[in-house]
Each structure stands twice: as structure tokens, then as C-alpha cells.
Amino acid sequence: MSARALVPAVVALALVACVGPDDNPTTVKDLRVLGIRFETPEVLINECNVGLLSALGSADGGTITIPPELLQKLAVAASRPIKMTSLIADPAGAGRPLKYRVVVCANPNDRRCTNEGDFVELLRGETMAGELSVTVAPGAVLLPDGTPLLQEVITQDLYKGLGGFRVPVLLDVQTLDGAEHVYAQKLMVYMCRFFPEMEENQTPVLPGMTIAGAPWPADEVKDFTGTQEITLEPEDFTALQEPYILPSFQLQPVYLVEAWKVAWYTTLGTMDNLSTGGSDFSGQVGRHRNTWKPDATATEPKDVTLTFVVRDGRGGESWAQRKIRWTP
């Protein structure tokens, strides 16, 4: 937003606050997918260098031929089984059954994996709210016409693998009557080891959570009443944020350090911030302090689940939960 539009924008935001939506993204009421985790979040392909990629040709959208050497390396990498765990929330459903599908497709912009000829359903079934774990090999799939999915991914990738071969994996979950329906996409990354110093990405894990500055063990249920607000902050994980290297568009190493983001959810009340962390254009890494506020209109005691989903910005993702027993 240009600074010249600042005043009208400030005015607009002030007006928006008067007429905005009631649905707060931090409050989990109905069917939601809060996170998806791959173990491992990334497969690093050794001896896959830029020279191989350049043989893939320019971004003209036409059919490409993958050099056999690269194809072999991709096949090995793609055959590694990956455990996919999804965190499905459905407080309103109270344990109702849900049906799901896991689909892979070629283009990350195809958010529902419906482009004809470009998707493959891996499995389907029934589940309920909670963690859903399946094992898949997203890269080792052939499209209906026999083309390796990875080949089509490369064909449709603008950067031809310079940012990794990213295979979209879709969790399609809905209630049995279809009244609530979520398409949740996650990218599985197969990354060439362009530089010897590159390391395979590890899943980020929060070391712990504090409440009002004191440690909050995972198995401890806290009791709160009335309008009491709670200040939460993860235990310091600065040292856990991995340094990593990516190739620039000029094929030079770019040295980066993860800046984890934490997404905050509650089944009652609201959180002040949906997301904390990450680095901005000013070079500042955001802090992770957050405040939970109870629902002023609730009249019955409730068991509240707080969920914290941490992401490392490279596909690594995990979550932690804490419980509160709240009385009005």
C-alpha cells in the first residue's frame, strides 16, 4: 500500500472495524484443518546440480524431456515413503464421522486438484476429528496417461525445480452430508542439493509453552474463571531455527535462517494474534507473545483446547496443544 493512500486506508480500516466479520480465525468452532505434517518435510537429492536442471529447457510451457540421470535420481527420492499427519478439528461435530481423500496433482495453483489429467487419488476413507496419519509416496505416482507426476510438476513449474520439485498433496475432508467441506493442500518438496553445505530440512518442534511467564507442561490442565485473560509465549526456540541455503536466480547461494511462525487457535474465546513470528522487510523478527481472551457471552463451563502450530517456512510443520478448564 502506498503511503499516499495511508489516510484513506486508516479511515477505511477504522470503518471496517465497525462492520467486519464476526468469525475470528483463532476460534475453532467447526470443521477445520489446522495443520499438515510430512515426515520428512523435504527430501534432498544428492548430486542433482544446476547443469541437470538447465537441460530441462526454458519456461515455455511446452513438453520437456528429463535427462535420464535426473530421472533416476528423482525416482529414488520420490519412492521414499512419507508419513503424512493432518490435524483435523471439528468441535461442533462432537466426534461425528468424516470422509476424506488424499490426492496428488501437478500444479500448486490447482488448489482442489481437479485439473483434468493432472491428478491422482492416492487413498480415501473415513475418520473423525483429531490426528489422521497416512503413509504416501507423493512423487512416485503416474498420471492416468502414464506420465510420471513429477515430470508434469516440472513441466508446469515456472522455475523448473530451482526452488525444489514441489508436489501438491491434497487432503479433501468433509462431513458425510457434505455440509462442511475443506480442501487442504500441502507441498511435498524434493530439493536438489545444489550446494554441498545444504542439509535436509527437519521438522520444527516447539520446546515448550509458558503461561504468564511460567512453564506449562503438556499434560497439565489449567483452571480459569470469568473474564481472566491469559498471556502465553512459547519457550525460546531461537537456537532451534535452522540456517539453510537456497540457490538464487543467478545460481548463487543465498544464506537464510528460519524464522518460525506460530499459529494460535482456541476452541473457546479468541487469541489476540492469529500468527506470530516471521521476519519482515525491516529485518525484524516478530516476537511470540499472545493473549487468550474468554468468550464474554459463554454461560456454561467448558473444556478448552489451545493449539499452537509452528511452521519453519520450508514445509516443516508441527503442533502442540494445551487444555484449559474454564468456568464462567
Place this chain on the structure above:
Amino acid sequence: MGQSGYVRPSPEPLRSTVLRFFVAFVLLSAGLAVAEEGVRREVVDAGVHIPVLTKAPELLEFVQADYPPEAKARDLAASVRLVVTIDEKGEVLDAQVPEPVGNGFDEAAVAAVKRFRFSPAEVDFKPSPVQIEYVYHFVLAAPEPDAGVEVAPDEAPDAGPQLDAKLTGKTLVRGSRGFVPEALVLCDERPDVVATSDAEGRFALDVAAGPCHVRVVAAGFFVFQTDETFAPRETREVNLYLIEKVEGMQTVVRGKRDKKEVVSVTISRDEAQKVPGTFGDPVRVIQNFPGVARAPFILGQLIVRGANPSQTLTFFDGVQIPILFHVGGGPSVVNAEFLDRLDFFPGGFGARYGRAVGGVVDVQSRRGASDTWHGSAKIDLLDTALFFQAPITENVSIAAAARRSYIDALLPLVLPKDPNGGSLLVLPVYWDYQVRLDVGAKPGAPRKDGASDFSLFVFGSDDKLQVVATGGARNRDVTVDFHTTFHRLVGGWTYRRGNVTTKLTPYVGYDLAKVNFGISNLTANQWTAGLREDLAFDISKHVTLRLGADIYDQALIGEAELPVISGTQFVEFPGSDPQVGIQRVTKTLNTFDGALFAEADFKFGPFTLTPGMRASYALIGGRVRYAADPRLWVRFQPWDHTAIKGSIGLYTQPPSAASLVDPPFGSPNLVHEKAFQSALGVSHRFTDFINLDVTGFFNRRYDNIINQNQAVVQPDGTVVTYRESNNGLGRAYGLEVLARHEVSKYFFGWIAYTLSRSEEYRAGRDTAYRVTQFDQTHILTVVASVRLPYGFELGARFRYVTGQPKSPLIHDADVYQADSNSFSGSFGPSRSARSKDFNQLDIRLDKYFVFERWTLDVYLDVQNVYWAKNVEATFYDYRFRQEFEVPGIPILPVLGVKASF
């Protein structure tokens, strides 16, 4: 002896009866352009040569009118204003009374004036028909003794007491510091006791000792009366303040001259300052004319016939204004007090303008006063503005204006306090200035052949915005410093000799843009030197030729310290904001852009054909760009007051220098944007003040520059990303209607209606044209401003605009991306739905307090008087399940005060 009424003859007809001499030129034969208000516009302007009055007509034979008997019987006096048409021999062809006074005065004045004889006027040193304003005064006075009638000694007329006292002084305009020349000062209605004020309002009247009823009569002013008593041989000096009948209104700009452009709108200073809801901003006034879409909220962007705001350029005395609006959607940098006139061309503009594919706004600055010093000071909610103008010598004058905001002082008083103890500071500050020095003949004075006029014009603007949000419960401290400034120094030399007029405009400029955001900072300095030349030849009465050059050279140096940019320098991962290293970037870009243009008017009876060409050569960062823009205008004038006009042509606009730096920050392969513009229209003038214009237009835009972030993988595997491309196409077509009452003594206003459609298409993405985000099918604007008694002036503006296009939201499932933790929406056909229609009424009320030497104007400008619940934009909940509307402004009153002297 009783008084009898008669018209008082003047022993010196020219001096006494011609009280105000307004010279307006009317075209009586097809082909000559018309100038307004004398010889101000002798320079080449908008591509049309304006003839110059080189010799005014002089009254050779005065004819005394018969005093209407009915009026004489009722002791009535009057002044009759006539518009007199004089042919090239000095004979009166016609005399009209635009504002009849009744009681037989009009007919008597017309009968007399039609028998006047003048010396021929000369335009461009040739005898020429002209039209003048003439005021005939009917003054009740004692009759002269009837010659040849013997009078009995006891009936001998009283020759009157001896004139042994003196009344001297000045006749001045009440409420300002202007002089009233040619005012008649009388005492007791004695025909032998009368004086006329000179050009500086000075007069000296010999009177008799004793009581004297002083009466001052001047055209355009209410009669002034006072009673004085003189001692024998007393000399008394007074200042007599006359009340103008048209307080505050500026001289009428009739715009009668023929223009080749199918549509061109001229805005006077009064209109620029008085239209409700525009905050006195002349650029915002343009939004109320046909062809201009309504900008969101109260922004002043010009969206002309579907073009982006950046495709319409604004010039100040021929030099482009690089940043048109102040920070935060504030006023334009054009100070209305410094405006002499403003011409707006929504398209089809002359070859002297270029580098724009939309419209052109040409602002002419104001010369300094030639009588005495004047000024004004204005205070309102946003800023304070000062204006000053004065003659320095007979031929040198100066005008200056400055403005400064004080939102930075007021905003901290209204921003909410952080309950957690954090601090929030938002400080927008802007100022601008204009200074103009003129050397040459005074405005309105005849120009000598071979004379030169010089000018030096400096203008500039500065904007700063500082935002500091720290502490409290914030997880992130925000500090932003934003600063832009520009300055221009513009010279002018105008010279005319015989049939040739030339205007040379050299200029230099400096621009700065600076942003600091935490550890990131960007500074861009740009220096410009340019030259314009406009040459006009009257080859014959059928052919006029205009040539010119428009050249500039620019050096841009950009320096930045910023993080390595994800998506621009390496492949971005969804939701990723890692810690990155800082890079230092320096870009230098030199631009040379030279254009030559030519136009010729071929006039054959009622037809005028004007072919034109503008050709340019640009060297931008070592890359050569050519453009050739042929244009054609045709004008057919079957009757005096009706014209049919058409135009077609090509228009090109180069990319900005910043867009052409090397990738990934720029796209050096960008070429000129192009547009084919066509229009056909008819205009009819019903009266001196009322005219109607109806125009149809069709435009197509090619090679539009769009944001595309194209990534091209090179054979060696590297990736080059181009931020922008020329893959945009656009078209716009419609009908524009403008019914206008120009500024007169008591009223101005217009009704503007546009029916239009503007569409765009992106090669490589779209399969068909879709409407642009600013497409507004119907735009109706009604503006009116009326002068009321007791110093009040009331203005109103009503607008009705079709709602903005939007894409209909279709929700059947939540679509979630886990890596970025974000949702995306599903929409129907792009921009196939609309927000609700916009309607709004704005009102402005001015109250003038007229004191002796100054005038106070207190005004209240209220936007959205009946608090219409308009919709400015649409947003969605986080899962794109529901739409919500961003409301427009509520009722918004602004109070202001302006003092003029």
C-alpha cells in the same frame, strides 16, 4: 428652477462615457481563434494561435441618447451595459443589452450607440471586427441653459458658487486593494463639477465651499454617496471605497476561442476553488467533468476514459508535475490561488502534448498583479495557504504562494491510545510553493510588434510521512520514514513579430524519493534538464502552422539497502519469511527523450482540417525507443455557434525510468505504451454563458505496462524475473454530455453525464476482455453555485455513479493452503457483479464579509450531506465464506477561513 432629467453629455466623449472598457474578441469570420479578456493569451496555447489586439477602437462620434420620459418623470437614473459589435471600418453593426434595466433606458441606449462611430480596431496590426462592452450612464442633472433662448434678467440661471475648495483622493475597491479607474466623481450633480479617476484611482475635484453631496459612479460598482462640507479654500483628501457588484467573482473567462480538440474543458479560478466537495483543489474539480471516473473515497486520482491514473499527465506551464498529490490522499500540489486557468483534455489532445496515452491537464499559472499588491490567506482543517502578488515596476510583477499542512499536529490528538502502554505516532507533513516573476507588458496592454515577455517560475512540493508504533503488546516495532520532494525552475521567453510567435521554455528540476523501513532504506535522486519550444506562423488567413520541440535529459540514481527479496531473487516458498542478509543495490539510469511536433490548420470556409505529427526519439539506459504519433482533427462550423468536431490519432507513453532498470527490479525490455484515440462531437453555444457538448469516443490501448512478475529460465539455468511487461490491452468507448453555464456574475454550473465502458485484457492470462476495476457505466454530476444577497454564496454538487465491478464470491468449500496457513476464495466470472450504485450530495456555503481593504470569506464545505451509505470496496472473512462492504465516508464537514486583500 426645477430639475429636469436629461442625459448628461460629456464634453470629452471618450473619457467620460466609456467608464470600463472590456475588450472581448469574437470571431466574425471562420478561421480565426478567439482570445478572452484582451491580450493575455497571445502566447501559443493548446496548439491554437491566439490573435492579439494591437490597437483598440476609439470613439470618434458620440451620440447623445434621449432620456426616457417615463424615467425622467420618476427621477430614475440607470447605467446600461451593452455589448457592441464594431466592424473593421469602425461602424457599429449591432448593440445588445445582456442585462436589461428596463424603464426605457435599454432602448434609448441601443438607439444612441448604434449611431456611434469608432476608429477601426486592429488585431495583429490589421483592421478587424471586434466586440466591446460599453456602459451608457443616464444621470439626472440640471439642464444647461438652452442656447438661443433669451432669459429674463430675473430668470437668469444661477451660474453657481465659485469653486474655491478641492476634494482629492482615490477611488478604491472595497474589500481588496484595487483601484477603480474611470470613476465619475460628482458634487451636487453640477455638470461643471465632475472629475474622472485615473488608472490608479486618483481624482481631483474642484468644489464650492459649503455642503456638497458627493456621488461616485463607476461601471460594475454600486453608486457611492456621501455628504461633505468644505470651508473656503479647503483641500480635503479622501479614499472612497466602492462596492463591487460582483464581489469576489473573477473575471469571466468565456472560452469563446475555437479549439481543434473535440473535447476540452477550461476551468476558471472561481470554479477551481468553489465546487463543493473538492476542498478547493483544482485537480479534483476535473473529476466532475465527463469522461472522468469517480476515484475511491476522497482520493483525487484522474481516471480518464478507462486509462490508469498514471496515463494522464498534468503540466504546470508546460512542465510535467512528477507527483500530483500530497501524501495520504491529500490535495494536489497545484495551489488554486496560483491558477490562472486549467485546461483538461480527456483525449485527442494536440501534438504539443505527448508522453501520455490517457488525458492531459494543462495548468497555467497566474501573473502578478499590475495595479497594486494583493494577497490572501486561507486556513482550514488540513493546511494553511498564503498567496501574494504585486507589481515591482511598470513592467515587472511577482506572484508567490505557499502552503503547509498541520495534520501532524492534529493527528496525535485523535489517534487512539494503546491501553498496554505502547506508542503510536503518525506524522504526515506536506508543503508546496510557487513563485513567478514576469517581465514585459502588463496583462491587457497592447503588445508592440517585436516585443518580448520573460518569466521565471519556480515551484515545488515536499511530503513526509513518519510512522512509529512501538512497545505495548506489540510483537513487532514499526518505524517507517517516507519522504518525497520535487522542485522545478522554469524560464519563459515569448516573442512575437508580425505573423510569428515563439515561446521558449527551458527548465531544470530535482526529485527525491526516500524510504526507511527498519534496516531497509531506499533513496532515489533524479535530475532533469529540459526545453520546450512552441512556434506559430500565420502563413495566410487560411493556413496556420505550428512547430515545436519538447526535449529533456534525466539522470536517475537509486541506492538501496534491503533484504534479499524472496520471489524476486530466489524462489519463494508459501508463507515463508526467513531471516535474510542485506544487500546493497545501486542503479543508475540516464534518459534522453526528444520530441518534435508539427501541426497545420487549413481553413476553407466552415471547414478546418488540422493534421499533426509528433515524433520522438528516446535513449533510455542505452536502449533506443522511437515513436511516431500521427493525429488529425477536423472541424466543421455550419453556423456561428455550432461546431462539429472529430479527431483520430496515435498516442504513446514511455515507461518510467525506474521501470527500466535491470532485472529483477525492473524490466529493461519495456516499450512505449500506445493508444489509438478517436472522438466525434458537436458543440453548440446557446448564449454567451450557456453551451452544450455531446461527444462519442472510442479508444484502444496497446502494450499497456502491467505487473506480471514473469520468470524466464535461461539456457544456462539461471532465471531472469521481469516485474512488468507490455502484455496489457485495453479499450474504452462511450458518450459524454456536458451542459454548462460558465462563470457569470451570479452563477456557474454544469451537468455532466458519461455513459461508458472500459475493458482490459492480459495476453497470456485472459481469454476475453473484462471490465477494468474503475469501469463505471453511468456517471452523472450536477454542479451549481449561486451568489445570494448579503454576501452569501451557495454551491452544491450531486453525483450518481454506477457501482464498482467485483467478482461474485462462490463458496462451496473452504480452500486452505497449509504451508502459508491461508485460505483462497472461489469466484464467479471476473468482475461480473457490481457493488451498489453511488450517490452523494455535497454542499458549500460561503459568507463574505467585505471590509475597506480586505474581504473575509468563511466557508463550510459538507460532503455527503444526507449521509448516503455508499460502498467503496468489498472484503471477505478469512475463509472467503462471506462478503463485507467497506463503507464510504460519512457526513464530513470542513470549515475554512480565507482573507483576501
